[in-house]
Amino acid sequence: MSIKSTGLREDLLKYLLENFSGEDEFLLNLKNESEKAGIPQISISPEQVLFMQFIIKSINAKFALEIGTLAGYSGISIARALPSDGKLITIETNSERAAFAKQKFPEAGLDGKIQVINSDGLAYLEEFSPNISLDFVFLDADKQNYSRYFEKLDKFLRVGGIFAADNAFGFGYIAGNPPEDDIKDVEGIRSFTQLIKNNKNYITVIVPVGDGLLLALKIS
Numbered sequence: 001m002s003i004k005s006t007g008l009r010e011d012l013l014k015y016l017l018e019n020f021s022g023e024d025e026f027l028l029n030l031k032n033e034s035e036k037a038g039i040p041q042i043s044i045s046p047e048q049v050l051f052m053q054f055i056i057k058s059i060n061a062k063f064a065l066e067i068g069t070l071a072g073y074s075g076i077s078i079a080r081a082l083p084s085d086g087k088l089i090t091i092e093t094n095s096e097r098a099a100f101a102k103q104k105f106p107e108a109g110l111d112g113k114i115q116v117i118n119s120d121g122l123a124y125l126e127e128f129s130p131n132i133s134l135d136f137v138f139l140d141a142d143k144q145n146y147s148r149y150f151e152k153l154d155k156f157l158r159v160g161g162i163f164a165a166d167n168a169f170g171f172g173y174i175a176g177n178p179p180e181d182d183i184k185d186v187e188g189i190r191s192f193t194q195l196i197k198n199n200k201n202y203i204t205v206i207v208p209v210g211d212g213l214l215l216a217l218k219i220s
Ligand SMILES: C[S@@+](CC[C@H](N)C(=O)[O-])C[C@H]1O[C@@H](n2cnc3c(N)ncnc32)[C@H](O)[C@@H]1O
Pocket: 042, 043, 044, 067, 068, 069, 070, 071, 072, 073, 074, 075, 091, 092, 093, 094, 097, 119, 120, 121, 122, 140, 141, 142
């Protein structure tokens, strides 16, 4: 029985990172190289990698879509958890980042399994009409549009599939007052969270990993 939560103290985070990290040498090098290339270090956290792979494998996901590629850290993590005939489409608006990731995916041995689309996410989805259902969606880009991504992608996600979104804790401000610069993003995350939480076709949770990972399982 648990009557109170144990906050994630530094020693517990260290324990998690030492024992439950999904970051291998390739992903570590990717971070170092992308930093040298001037790409911001805002990828998902190492313990989030293993957790997301756990989720992806537990639902036997085969076809995944990600909004927000950055340097490809999460894309590689997702694609590694898909079967050999699985596929990830990842969308990135910044052309230098998209090009960097495009070059890294074959080096990671994932050529053919990942398609990088250099586009604004919502613009790409205007024409998106896959002939197979999505199993896993990961939102990690423009927070103000999380709800719009959900509205566009819901119909393509199979029952039993998962909608995941990073920064569910809104950079730590979800329950408080964000600084001016973060207000619109935090508001976007808040309204998306309410939208999906109140949708009876989903069971939604927030897992306190990284900056909060929202997971919504489609049940009907
Ligand atoms: C937090 S980073 C993604 C991190 C990545 N998922 C990872 O963990 O390795 C967000 C990325 O989304 C991209 N982005 C922002 N707005 C976007 C949009 N409207 N469409 C597509 N990508 C966008 C940014 O350029 C940035 O590279």
